[in-house]
Amino acid sequence: MIISPPILKTPQGTATDEQWLAGLMPFSSRGGFPIASRMAWHGGQHIEHTDTGAHGEPVRAIADGVVVYKRDPSPDADKKPLAYQGETDNGCVVIKHSTEIGEGTDGQIEYYSIYMHLKQVFVKKKQPVYRKDSLGSVGSCNGNNAIHLEIICDDANLKKIVGRSSGTLDISKDGRDKIVYGDMHFYLPPGTLFFASIASPQAPAGSGAVVHTSTVPLFVTMRFERGKCLLTTRQEDTQQQGVFVEVGAALADSDDKYEYSLYSKATALGDAFHIAPSAAYELLRFGRVINTENETAIPAGSVPHWHKVNYPGGQGWVNLNAVGIKKFSDADFPHWLGWTLIDDDPTPDSQCNSPMLEKWLTGNSGKKLDKGVLATALADAKVQSRLSRTICKFPTEWEKSTIDTRYAWLKSKSDVLDDPMDERKYAEFKAHIESLSFWEEAGLEISSAHWHFNPRSFITQFKKNGWLSKDEFSKIYPDTVYNKKETPNPEELREKYRNHINRIAAKYLVDQSKTRMTHFYGQGAVESFFLARMQEGSVIPSRNPNHPSILPETNGFYNNINDSWYFKYNNNKNLSNGPAPDGVKYRGRGMKQLTGRLNHNGYWIYRGWRKVSLKTAQAWQILTYEQIPDIADPQKISTIPFNCIDAGGFYWERGARKAGYKSMNKIIKENDISTQAITSISFALNGGNMGLDDRIKQTTRIAKELLDATSK
Template sequence: MMPVDINRDFPINRHASWHGGVHVLHTDRREEGYDPIEFVRAIADGEVVSFRSPSSTDKRDTFPLNYDGRTDDGYVLLKHQTDIGENCSVVYYSLYMHLMDRLDPAIRAGAKVWRKDRIGQSGMVSETSGFHFQVFCDDENMLKLTGRTTPELDISRDGRTDTVYGDIHFYLPPGTCFYASVPDAASPHTDHLNAVHTSTEPLFVSMTFGKGDCTMVTRRQNAITEVLFDTVGEPLINTDASPADNSIAETYLKYEYNLYRTAKRLYPQNPSAGFELLRFGRVISTGHETLMPADAPLWRTVSFPGGTGMVNLASTDIKKFSDADFPHWTGWRMVDDDTDNNSQCNSPLIAGLRENGGLSNLSSRLVCHFPIEWNAATFDQRYAWLRTGTADVPPMSEEDYGRLKSHASALCFDTGAPGTGRLWHFHPVAFITHFRKCCWLSKSELKQLVPRNALRTAGRNDYRWEPITWRDGAGSVADNIRTHINRTMQKHLITTPLRIACFLGNGIQETGWLGSMEEGYRYTETDPRTHQVIRRYNIWYYPWYGRGLLQLTNPENYFNYFSFRGRICPENIRTSLINEYSRLYSHRNIRYTENHLSDAENDVPEDIIRWRNNVSSDLHEAASSASFYWVSMNMAHYADAEHVLERCSVIPRRSGIKIYYRSPAFWRASAAVNLPNQVNNTEYQGLNGFDTRCCVYGSAIAVLTEQKFPDRHNNPVNEKPESDQLRRG
C-alpha cells in the first residue's frame, strides 16, 4: 500500500483546489533488513518525455523552492503506450515530482524505462518527506481507456467487447423475476417456477472470480445520495457450486475451478460457448463460438432486498459489462462538469459529495477533467482568482501572489502539447489497481517473457546454455497469435501474473519460442559410421502428434477438445483410436511394428482430420486448445498456490555457472498437463524440457510480478533473474 498524505490527496487538496495526483509519503526504513533508501520506480514500461535533475539542498532550502517549507524540484515525466484489448492501443502519462539528490543514470530524454526500474529518490515537499505522483491522459485515450467521458455508464446496451477484463457486471432492470429454485439449470423456461420476488428498482450485480471462488454482490442506488450505491445482503460465495462438477478433492465446491465441468454439464452441445457464458455472462467470441441452444440460460443465485433467488442472467433484458466499462455503481465516475480553466474545483458533482460526506468514499474512483498544474504559461489563468478570493479563501495580496507564482514557476516545466488544455486525471493508486486486472499482453510485454538464453538438458548432468532467437515481425507466428493468446487467457481466467507465468512458461517453450504450433514429428535415422540417411519416419503416435500452444497430443485429448468445442465425432472411431494409443503407449517394443493409428486404417472422416490439422494451422484453435488443456487439467488450482522460488545452479558445457528458478507451484502446473501422475512428485526428472520452461517462468515472474528472487543464501532480495536473462529493447 502507498502511504498517501491526506492533505495532498486526489482530486482536490485541503483548499478545495484541483490536485492532479497524490503525495506519497516517504517510506525509507532504517531498521535492519530494509534498504536504507526506497527508490521511486516506474509504474509501467515507458519512455522519458522530460525530466529535471534535482537542485542542490542549498537551493531546496531557500526561496523560491522553500515557500512554505523545503521542497525538492526533481521530476520525471513518462509516456506509456500499451494495449488493453484487441485493436485497443492506449497512451497515458505518469509524473513523479519532488525527487531529491540525483535521478537514476538511465534517465535521459527519450530513454526507454521498464516497469519497476528506478527513477530517483523521494524528496521533500513543503517540509514533508514524500513525492507527488500523477497519472493522466488526453481526450482520445480517455475514450480508449474507459470507453466514455460521461459520468455514468450507458446501461441501455451491453458493454464493450474490444476489451473485456476483471469482474463481470449485470444491470437488472425493474421487473426482473427471482425464483426460489430452478430444477433444470439448462432450461430457460420459467412457466413452472416459483417466483419469490419481482424487483421494483434497478439492481446491479457484480461477479468476481478468484482463487477458485465466485463471489456475487448486489448493489442498489442509495435512497438519499444518488451517486452512492449500497450493498444488498451478504456476498454470495460459491453458492451455485455443484458437487456434480467436482474433479479432485482440493477443488470441492470451488465454482471457478470447476467451470469446465459445469460448462460440460449445462451446455453439452457446445461447452466452450457455455464456458464463455459462465465467464462473461454472454458469448463474446461470436466469430468462433455459437451458443446452443441460442437461448441457453445462465441461472445464478442473486441477492435482492430481503432475500435471494435465482435469476437468468443471460436474459437479453439484463445488460452485461466488465471492469473495462468502469461501472458507475462500483464508484467510477467521469467528472467533466467544471467548465472553467482555473484551478478552483467548481464541479457540482464534487461539491455535492463534499456536502453529504461521500467524497472520501468515492474520491479514488473519480476521473477528473481539468488543466495540468505544471504549466507555467497558464499560471495566471488558473490562479488569478486568488487575488479576489472566494467565500472560503480570503483575497491574496500582490506580494503574496507573486511569491506563490515564483514558487510554482520553480516547479513547473515544459508540459508540451498535452499540457495546453484540459486532461483526464486518475487517482494513480486506483489506476494501477484497476488495470492490474486487465492482463492483456502487448507485443513488447510478450517479448519480454522470452529469455535471452535458455538451459537445455542434453543428457545426464549434461547441459547447454543456448541463445534464444526471437522472431515477432509482421506475419510471424508470434505476432499473429498474440491476440488469440490474450483472448483465450481472458476467457479461461488465466488473468493473474502467476497464472500467466505458468501458462506461457509452458506454451512458449512447447512451441519453440512461439515459432511453430506443430511438434517436429518427422525423424531421420543415420548410419553412425558413414552418417548416411538410412530412413525417415514419423513419431509413433503420428498423426496425433502435438499441435497448438500447449501441444495437444494423443487421440483422447484431441477428441476431448473437439467435444469441448461442440463437435460431434463417431464414438466407434474415438474408442478405437484411444484404445490403440493406450496399447502402443504400454508396449514400447511394438510402437513402430504394430501401429494402427493411421487415418486410413480407422476411416477417420475428413472433418475430424481438418479439425485436428486446424489446431496448428488456425491460430485461434492453437490458443483455444491450450486453454482447454488449462481448464480441463485444473492448472489454475496449482498456479494459485504460493510460488516459493528455488534458485538452481548448473554449469553448462563451455559456460560458467548459470542460474535458473523453479517452484513447486510451477512444477505442479506444468506436470498437470504433461505428466498428471507426477503432479506431486516435484523432484521427478522426466518432464521434457522442464528446465527450459523454468527459464521462461523466471522471466515471466520478473516482468509480471513484484516477487524478488533468492540470492545464493536463499534470501529473496534480487530484483531480476541472474545470468542476464531479461530480454529488453
C-alpha cells in the first residue's frame, strides 16, 4: 500500500515520516478528530495552510483510486448559507481506494477518502486517479484557509485493516503472519525472567542470577531505525486504565549498527543451533518465522532471541523467544500503542455520548464533563495524541435527510452547551449543513454509520506498509518495459513473483522506507530485466526467447551448450569458479543475479540446504574451487519463484565480496536518489558499474512512483 499526505508543499529532507507528517498535518483542537467543540462527533481532520499565492495549494489524492463523487464549488462561498461563520467552500471529492496491505483475502482492503472545502475541483466522477494527482485546490472553512480530510471504511474492511472488530488485541496468541509491517511487538507475561548479562547472543540461558521476574504484563516494541535496534518497554498506567506508559527511555542495542549485521548474527545463531540461518534471520527480524511455507518454524524456547530491555526499576536481558511471550507487529494495531476501537455511543445524534471518551476527557477524575472541562481537554496535547489513535463508529455528518435527528440537541441547554440555538439560529445552521451535505447524492456503497480514522494517524501507520498491490506493482515494472516476444504476458509474470517480492522486501527491511524500495526495485529491474530473466543468458541481439541459454534448466544442461559466452566465468578466482562447465553452471541467477560457485554455496548454507559450520564457510573465501563443494542443482535459485527473490534479498543484505560484504541498506541515505547514490549501490551490489545508465534511468523512474516528491 502506497500512501502520502494530501498536501506536499514541504520537502521531507532527512525528517522521518512521522516528523514530516506532523508538520504538514498538525493536530488542532478546532476541527480535530474525533470530537469538535460542543462535544460533537467530527469524522475527519482540518488541515490548515498558509498559502498566500495567486493559486490555491493543490490538494492531492492520498492513494490510487477512483472518484466516486465530485461536486464543483459554489461561487457563493462568502455568502450565506455557506458563510455561516465565515467564508466556506463546498467543493468536494470522494475517492474509493482498493488496495492491499498483505497477503490473501484479508490483505485486500477498501476504504474511502473525502476531501471537503475545495476552492476548485479538477476531476470527474468515475475518473481513475493516482497518488499525488491534483484533485483541486485548498479553499476556506469558516473563514480559515483549510480543507477537511476524512478516511472511512465499513465493518468488513475494519476487520481486515485492524485485524479485529472490537476490543483490545488478543494477547493469548501471536498476531497476524500474512499481514506484517512496521515495528515488532512482544507481550511479556508476568513471570518473565530478566538476567544481568548473557555470555553471547547464542547463549541458551542468561548468565548469573535472575535480576528481575516481572509481576505485571509488559509490552516491548522493537524498532529498526537507520541501523539501530531500539527497544521500548511499556506497562499499563496504574492510575489510568487503558493508558500505557513507557518504562524508562528506549534502549539501543549495544551494537549500534545492529540492523546492518543481521545476516552475520543470523548465521552465528544458525550455526550454534543447527538451523537454517535464513530462519534465524526471520527470528531476529520478526521475532518469529512468518514464512513457514519456505522456512521451518522455530518453536518458542528452542532458540534464544536476546535483547536488553527496561523493566520497572531497572534493565535486564530477556529472551524474546521464551515460552509464553507472544509476537505482533504494527499491522495488529496494538492497544498498548493507544489504538482503540470505539463503538459505544447508544444515541443516533451527532453528539458524542461515548462513555469511554467521556472518561478520557475528564481524566477519570469524576468531574462533570462541562464546556470548560471539554475545552481544557481538547487543548491538551496528551489528550489529542490519545484521541488521534481512536477508530470510531458514528453517523456521517454529510447526510441531509438526518440533519434534524443528528443536530436537534443544539436547541437544548446541556453541560457542554450553555447557549443553545433558538429556531432562527438553528435554521441558519441547518441551511449551512445542507449546503455541505452530499451523502444521498453520492450514493456510496457504504452505510452512513461507519468507521472513521484520524487521517494523519492513518497515513502515518500505512506509510510503514510496503506491500505493493497488483496495480501498484504494475507501475513499478510497467508493461511498456518488456520485450513482447520474450514476455507476451507481463501481468502474469509480475503476479508469479509479486507476493514473494513483498515478503522479501519486509524480511530484509527493504520496506522500512520508500527510498530503500526505490533502489531495490531499480537495481532489480536491470539485474533480472524486470523479473523476465531469472538466469543469465547469452547476449544475443535478437533476445531469441527459444535460445537454449534462457530455456528451463535441467541437470544435464550445463555440458550441452556450445556457446563461448558461457565460459566467461570459468577459472574466475573472485567467484571461486573452476574450468568449464563452472562458467555456465554458476552463472547469475535470481532477481539480483547471484553468480559463482562461492556465492551459490553461500546461499545453500544460508537456506540450510548445505550443513557447513560458520568457520568452514568463512574459510572458503580464500580457498580454490576444488576445495569448495559442487552443487548438483543450482537451478533451484532460478526455477522456484520464492528462491529467485529470496536469493536477491540475501545478496542485498549480505553484499558482494568485491565490495566488502556490505548491506545495501547501510549504504542508502533517506530520500537520496541521486546519480552518485545509485552509482554507489550499483558498485556495492555487483562490484562494478555494468548497466549503470539503465540503473540510473530505472531507479529515477521508480522514485517518482514511490517517493513523495510533488512531481509524478
